[in-house]
Amino acid sequence: MSLPKSLNNLGRLVSIRCFHNSTISRSIATNTAVSKIRNIGIIAHIDAGKTTTTERMLFYSGVTSRIGNVDQGDTITDFLPQERERGITIQSAAVTIPWNGYKINLIDTPGHADFTFEVIRSLKVLDGAVTILDAVAGVESQTEKVWRQSQGIPKLIFINKMDREGASFGKTCKDVISKLGTRILLCNVPYYETVPGSREMKFSGVLDIVDKKLIRWDENEKISVEEISDAHRETVSKCRESLVETLGEIDEAVIDSFFETEDYMEVPSDILKTAIRKSTLQQYALPVFCGASFKNIGVQPLLEAAALYLPSPAERIPDVSGNTKVELVKDGNFVINGNDKLTVALAFKVITDPIRGLMVFVRVYSGKLTSNSTIYVNGSPIKIGKLLIMHADKPEEVSEIRAGNIGVIVNDNLKTGETVLSHTQKKKLQSKELSITVNPIAVPPPVFSISVEPKTTGDRRGVEEALGLLMKEDPSLKYANDEETGQIVLSGMGELHLEIAVDRLRHLKAKFEVGRVMVSYKETILGSLSAEKTITEDSNEINVAMSMDVNPKEAKQLPKGRQYFDLGDNNFLHVAYEPNWWENKKVMPYQTLINAVTSGCVGSVQRGPIFQLPLNSTLISLDSIEIPDDFQNASRIIQYVRMTLMEIIKQRDFFSVMEPMMNVTMAVHHEDLGSVIQDLTSARKGEISSIDEDDTSGESAIKMLKFKEISESQYVPKEEAHESSVKGKYTGLNNQSVVHAVVPLKEMIGYLPSLRKLTKGRATFDMEFNGMQNITRDRLDEVEKELQIF
Numbered sequence: 001m002s003l004p005k006s007l008n009n010l011g012r013l014v015s016i017r018c019f020h021n022s023t024i025s026r027s028i029a030t031n032t033a034v035s036k037i038r039n040i041g042i043i044a045h046i047d048a049g050k051t052t053t054t055e056r057m058l059f060y061s062g063v064t065s066r067i068g069n070v071d072q073g074d075t076i077t078d079f080l081p082q083e084r085e086r087g088i089t090i091q092s093a094a095v096t097i098p099w100n101g102y103k104i105n106l107i108d109t110p111g112h113a114d115f116t117f118e119v120i121r122s123l124k125v126l127d128g129a130v131t132i133l134d135a136v137a138g139v140e141s142q143t144e145k146v147w148r149q150s151q152g153i154p155k156l157i158f159i160n161k162m163d164r165e166g167a168s169f170g171k172t173c174k175d176v177i178s179k180l181g182t183r184i185l186l187c188n189v190p191y192y193e194t195v196p197g198s199r200e201m202k203f204s205g206v207l208d209i210v211d212k213k214l215i216r217w218d219e220n221e222k223i224s225v226e227e228i229s230d231a232h233r234e235t236v237s238k239c240r241e242s243l244v245e246t247l248g249e250i251d252e253a254v255i256d257s258f259f260e261t262e263d264y265m266e267v268p269s270d271i272l273k274t275a276i277r278k279s280t281l282q283q284y285a286l287p288v289f290c291g292a293s294f295k296n297i298g299v300q301p302l303l304e305a306a307a308l309y310l311p312s313p314a315e316r317i318p319d320v321s322g323n324t325k326v327e328l329v330k331d332g333n334f335v336i337n338g339n340d341k342l343t344v345a346l347a348f349k350v351i352t353d354p355i356r357g358l359m360v361f362v363r364v365y366s367g368k369l370t371s372n373s374t375i376y377v378n379g380s381p382i383k384i385g386k387l388l389i390m391h392a393d394k395p396e397e398v399s400e401i402r403a404g405n406i407g408v409i410v411n412d413n414l415k416t417g418e419t420v421l422s423h424t425q426k427k428k429l430q431s432k433e434l435s436i437t438v439n440p441i442a443v444p445p446p447v448f449s450i451s452v453e454p455k456t457t458g459d460r461r462g463v464e465e466a467l468g469l470l471m472k473e474d475p476s477l478k479y480a481n482d483e484e485t486g487q488i489v490l491s492g493m494g495e496l497h498l499e500i501a502v503d504r505l506r507h508l509k510a511k512f513e514v515g516r517v518m519v520s521y522k523e524t525i526l527g528s529l530s531a532e533k534t535i536t537e538d539s540n541e542i543n544v545a546m547s548m549d550v551n552p553k554e555a556k557q558l559p560k561g562r563q564y565f566d567l568g569d570n571n572f573l574h575v576a577y578e579p580n581w582w583e584n585k586k587v588m589p590y591q592t593l594i595n596a597v598t599s600g601c602v603g604s605v606q607r608g609p610i611f612q613l614p615l616n617s618t619l620i621s622l623d624s625i626e627i628p629d630d631f632q633n634a635s636r637i638i639q640y641v642r643m644t645l646m647e648i649i650k651q652r653d654f655f656s657v658m659e660p661m662m663n664v665t666m667a668v669h670h671e672d673l674g675s676v677i678q679d680l681t682s683a684r685k686g687e688i689s690s691i692d693e694d695d696t697s698g699e700s701a702i703k704m705l706k707f708k709e710i711s712e713s714q715y716v717p718k719e720e721a722h723e724s725s726v727k728g729k730y731t732g733l734n735n736q737s738v739v740h741a742v743v744p745l746k747e748m749i750g751y752l753p754s755l756r757k758l759t760k761g762r763a764t765f766d767m768e769f770n771g772m773q774n775i776t777r778d779r780l781d782e783v784e785k786e787l788q789i790f
């Protein structure tokens with residue numbers, strides 16, 4: 001049988017993986033044209049099967065010679081001991097997969113909400129993504145969140161776990177249309193066959209709609225490609241009809257080709273493929289595939305689709321800030337401000353390697369990074385040595401990393417989120433060039449804290465060094481030193497995030513005791529206070545006047561027409577002087593003054609007056625400062641600013657305690673709705689924002705969707721064969737209501753087991769930071785008790 005070109009690739013694969021050949025990956029790492037590079041991510045809800053799918057991709061592309069298993073803790077991408085113990089992804093792993101002349105740089109991101117920042121920073125460097133769904137659970141809350149975060153990134157959809165009892169391809173497709181609000185393009189649909197000697201149906205392959213073939217996998221994962229039988233012809237034809245109708249909206253070639261024969265089965269697959277690619281890049285409608293990664297079914301067509309349909313680096317414009325002009329020149333190289341000698345890259349991830357030290361993952365947007373050269377970070381030159389390309393956890397040394405590629409710089413001085421600049425001919429960069437930055441990755445505020453106490457005074461240094469290292473890897477972790485108590489407070493995004501951080505600190509051989517995990521309370525000002533201080537020192541008289549006010553919730557709501565300096569934790573500084581005015585005063589340079597005042601303020605906002613917690617949401621003003629003309633001592637200014645602010649902060653009665661509030665989204669079975677709402681509103685002091693209705697048939701759910709008309713026009717095949725076994729099992733669009741509420745984070749600690757108990761494991765929930773809110777006076781005692789235990 002002669003196979004269509006793409007399916008020949010599938011056949012070819014079986015032999016590629018048999019002779020695991022490192023030269024395949026080696027040559028592909030350095031020589032691939034940009035049009036054949038794919039920087040893509042895998043995103044999904046926790047446990048949808050991202051790691052399992054990645055392991056199969058590595059195996060079928062010949063990178064690995066055996067399949068790693070999440071449940072046995074021997075996967076390639078989850079290589080941290082903490083990941084293998086728990087069977088979850090914590091760090092995004094970046095691996096390079098060669099596929100039929102393409103180089104797929106793939107990032108497997110964590111699904112757990114505590115590691116959202118890992119997802120956000122990976123999204124920054126991705127050109128496309130594969131969204132993996134569990135065919136039993138449908139679109140889950142975390143998927144909706146990541147979908148929102150990845151807006152603008154072209155995606156494919158892979159409906160995984162089709163082998164599970166209760167799996168429903170059709171219902172999951174409807175869930176995609178309704179919850180993710182997108183049109184879909186069914187590229188393959190499930191194929192079932194009867195288990196010999198029983199009436200049971202087994203998922204064993206896919207009907208390839210575009211190439212009109214049946215792809216089957218036998219028990220030994222051998223692929224066979226067969227003609228479509230008469231029994232499946234109608235399904236394929238109907239799916240093709242829907243494809244042609246949808247694609248015809250954006251590509252006339254599809255319609256023209258259809259009118260030649262007026263037969264949907266006769267539209268050539270090449271024309272469909274070109275239109276599917278166009279549609280994916282424009283995010284008009286997204287291709288859908290299905291499989292069961294654990295059973296090794298459906299992964300090769302998915303890889304093929306990632307190569308065919310997702311964008312190359314040349315098709316995504318880099319997010320560079322300032323007055324920059326970004327132009328695409330040949331070979332996918334973007335030229336910034338007309339300067340074709342400039343290399344611009346983003347450090348998006350840092351990991352500690354016990355042998356190599358800090359490995360900094362970078363995405364290069366323009367020019368090329370060269371080993372043993374000078375790079376510029378934050379305006380300062382840094383000498384770098386080796387450059388690497390990672391094949392899962394195995395590095396390959398390379399002499400350069402060109403535009404469009406992801407690679408690794410081995411260097412201890414870089415942090416996640418920093419822009420890396422260099423001259424392609426190793427020359428010095430000018431100040432204008434040094435001001436170019438790739439827009440930074442916004443770090444969400446940490447909402448949980450834990451106290452970390454070095455075992456002995458001698459252990460303190462080791463603990464701080466280990467913390468410093470963790471912080472370079474993960475900027476969503478923060479730590480603060482309490483000078484008075486000697487305690488170190490480590491803050492992160494969730495209980496699991498901190499648990500893993502503490503575990504990692506221990507692996508770094510730090511010796512310490514930890515306290516209980518608690519939410520990160522803050523203190524804030526309730527009104528407006530001011531203070532003026534005159535200090536006489538060595539016959540110098542210095543007068544500082546400052547005020548503190550409540551800060552509007554967001555920086556953009558701050559009064560306009562003034563310059564503000566961000567002090568962190570939603571605290572801002574306003575200085576009453578303009579640079580021009582200050583220049584006339586013949587005193588210390590304006591920038592020196594600003595740096596000193598900012599440092600003084602940053603130090604002061606670390607301790608509020610009630611429980612010595614960091615301040616949040618304050619607006620500090622330097623109203624006036626009088627210093628003698630020849631006064632140049634900036635460190636004294638820092639001290640005077642702190643003394644003045646101390647006068648304000650000690651007025652305890654004008655301050656209050658704040659706690660983090662969360663936006664909670666829950667999918668709850670109708671039967672459990674009453675008890676869940678009761679628990680949320682009374683025991684957990686939450687406020688319900690809205691309750692959206694879903695329905696078992698999927699029809700009423702779709703009615704309430706903004707994509708109603710789309711879902712009605714999209715054909716989804718009926719799963720007759722599977723219907724009997726799915727009854728009552730599919731949990732996606734199944735008798736569910738979606739509850740949105742705002743709840744104090746404190747009340748959500750350990751919520752999952754209690755929700756499971758309340759709903760017999762039927763409900764799922766997800767939460768996101770909403771903001772800080774003042775707690776009522778009557779709860780101060782409660783918080784005080786909590787802080788004492790902490």
Ligand SMILES: Nc1nc2c(ncn2[C@@H]2O[C@H](COP(=O)(O)OP(=O)(O)OP(=O)(O)O)[C@@H](O)[C@H]2O)c(=O)[nH]1
Nearest residue numbers: 046047048049050051052088089111161292293294
């Ligand atoms: N039945 C079945 N189970 C699967 C399939 N794919 C994955 N699993 C199982 O689902 C569980 C979760 O799989 P993972 O690959 O760790 O999922 P993940 O999305 O990477 O999870 P996180 O990284 O923790 O977010 C494991 O027990 C897998 O064995 C599948 O196709 N069918």
